Amino acid sequence: MKTLLVATTNSNKVREIRELLAGTAVALVTLARWPEITAPEETGATFEENARAKALYYAAATGELTVAEDSGLSIDALDGAPGVESARFGGVQLPYPQKFALIDAALRAKGDRESTARFVCALALVQDGRVLFEARGTVEGRISPEPKGDGGFGYDPIFFYPPYGQTLAEAGAAKASVSHRGEAFRALRAFLASHF
Numbered sequence: 001m002k003t004l005l006v007a008t009t010n011s012n013k014v015r016e017i018r019e020l021l022a023g024t025a026v027a028l029v030t031l032a033r034w035p036e037i038t039a040p041e042e043t044g045a046t047f048e049e050n051a052r053a054k055a056l057y058y059a060a061a062t063g064e065l066t067v068a069e070d071s072g073l074s075i076d077a078l079d080g081a082p083g084v085e086s087a088r089f090g091g092v093q094l095p096y097p098q099k100f101a102l103i104d105a106a107l108r109a110k111g112d113r114e115s116t117a118r119f120v121c122a123l124a125l126v127q128d129g130r131v132l133f134e135a136r137g138t139v140e141g142r143i144s145p146e147p148k149g150d151g152g153f154g155y156d157p158i159f160f161y162p163p164y165g166q167t168l169a170e171a172g173a174a175k176a177s178v179s180h181r182g183e184a185f186r187a188l189r190a191f192l193a194s195h196f
Helices: 011-021 047-062 083-088 096-110 172-177 180-195
Strands: 002-006 026-030 065-075 116-127 130-143 159-161
Touching: 002 011, 002 047, 011 026, 011 065, 011 172, 011 180, 047 065, 047 083, 047 116, 047 130, 065 083, 065 180, 116 180, 130 180, 172 180
Parallel strands: 002 026, 002 065
Antiparallel strands: 065 116, 116 130, 130 159
16 A cells, blocks of 8 residues: 655644545555654745645655645635735734634725635645646635634634535534535545556
8 A cells, every 4th residue: 555645734634634535545644754854934925836845845855655735715805815824824823713813804904804715725746756646626705704613623713605604614524525625635536546
């Protein structure tokens, strides 16, 4: 069975990815196996650039078949912010409830507290210095003026998904079937099934 390094230290993402790739002919490992490897700087202007750079970096450092993703929230009224800075928005250590407050204040200033928005996930699969596969997933919605739900993670409590009539943090297991990460990793799953 082929080993696949999932190049993230975010335990919530690892859990989602494990579920999405369950039953494939790859054995998932995480960066916990290589604690000495420091994270690269994320300097890309797009989710795709960051995903590709991280996958190439970790594949070179470990010698493993590697998938890396970059994902975040893009809010139309804020010209796409926080975008690739989603995890670092307001500071890496700033808790998400405070990030939500910063976003709400920015949207109030724009007069559009329920702006349309989307989650984006870009992934890249790399082996031996070559990008083997890339995918992008998105889910469209709008910003909820109040955080709701205690499921999910990150910005899920303020992302309202109209077809469900609730935020992704309220959606429970149904989130995976519509999420940006779900879409991207289902595409990867299909690629792995046909190549490994």
